[in-house]
Amino acid sequence: MPEYPEMDHYRIMLSSEVAGKRIRSVQVGREKSLNVPADEFVRQVEGRTVWFIERRGKHLLFHLDNGQRLLLHLMLGGWMFFGSEEEKPDRTVQVKLEFDNGSLFFIGLRLGYLHLLTAREADKELAKLGPEPLDPRLTLERFNERLMTKKRSALKTALVDQSVIAGIGNCYADEIAWQAELLPNARIGSLTQEAVSRLYDAMHNVLLEAKASGGYMEYPFRIGDTVTGGYNDECKVYDRPGEACSRCGGTIVQEEQSSRKVFFCPDCQKDQ
Ligand SMILES: [Zn+2]
Incomplete structure (x- = not known):
């Protein structure tokens, strides 16, 4: 599932393609991806201009010129492609937004959704999210406070809890724990201050590097896009069971923790 x-x-790629652009037409292939009937969605969204695109946690918000918002969550399997009908991959499209310079195709929106909301409804949807991981207001002290609300949780469980910090999921929780040299099942309440500080630094380093490398999405956003997915080869533990740990040479293992897969190196990742 796409994360921060x-x-x-x-958000950055969409901003350069569709911010300030008018939505010429809308096609809905799967009404269930929406929160309103397809004809109503089309009627309300067609002709609107996208003012800008904002990200909050794992959501994107398309701000429309009538004050309404399109709230997108890709969940598992969802992705986007921008281009012409000829360029588009041979996949079922759940929603298509057509602009003058190309169309935005929403693909794989099975669990994911695109909801049309008022500003107030969107705020309400997002109100339950914790702070952004890279928000400068999330200082080490505040980060520590957020974590310690989950004293009894395992590290990974706390990191992927969107009400603690918004935007981290299965992959980056494992990568952050690896970089901080902490076990995913380390108990939050028993982390030293020094360990929390390592975790804080690791969160910044991993997320910034992953973003700069284009994240781990499998599919390009448009023809000629060679950036998206660049982080796939950079993951140190996620989805690499049996491989050698690049830090200590130990063998990366996969286990299950609270019905989630976890990947870690049992040799160099510790409780504290
Ligand atoms: Zn190791």
């Missing part, structure tokens, strides 16, 4: 780096990368 993937969604922020999408």
